[in-house]
Amino acid sequence: MDQEMAVKKTYEQLIKAWNDRDAEKMASLFTESGESIGFDGSLSKGRKEIFSHLHPIFKDHPTAPFVTKVKEVKFLGGQTAIVRAIAGMIPPGESDIKADVNTHHTLVLENEGSGWGIELFQNTPAQFHGRPELVEEMTNELRQLLS
Incomplete structure (x- = not known):
């Protein structure tokens, strides 16, 4: 498997772990010093803290699954990669993407020799203040993945 595919696979595993509500699997994809910045801005550092943050969320809340599209994979030397993707969520019991999230x-990501580990995952709201056409454009791009 080439490096770009391996990096994308790590991202896909992250999304699958979220969609499966599997905090342990999600945390395991991070490096020991990896950090996660959530949609609300909360910061978790290290696998243990990432797990501790996610476990009660998955246990106590019906989290919506992600629909995602990788927009770019960029390598910074041979050991570091950046993935940029867009994502939407389909609330439980619904069939369409909720555009406001x-x-x-x-x-x-860092190549740890045995595979790619996530050093940083940042989940940034795409609200495009004052530009509703950009929200609609992103939502429609993600909706195409639903069919």
């Missing part, structure tokens, strides 16, 4: 996903 669209997000940009940014990941920095």
Whole structure:
């Protein structure tokens, strides 16, 4: 498997872990010093803290699954990669993307020899204040993945 595919696979595993509500798997994809910045701005550092943050969320809340699209994979030398993706969420019991929670996903990954680990995952709201056409454009791009 080439490096770009391996990096994308790590991101896909992250999204699958979220969609499966699997805090342990999600945390395991990070490096020991990896950091996660959530949609609300909360910061978790290290696998243990990432797990401790996610576990009660998955246990106590019906989290919406992500629909995602990788927009870019960029390598900074041979050991570091950046992934930029867009994501939408389909609330439980619904069939369409809820546009007001669209997000940009940014990941920095490090090749740890045995595979790619996530050093940083940032989940940034894509609200495009004052530009509703950009919200609609992103939502429609993600909706195309639903069919």
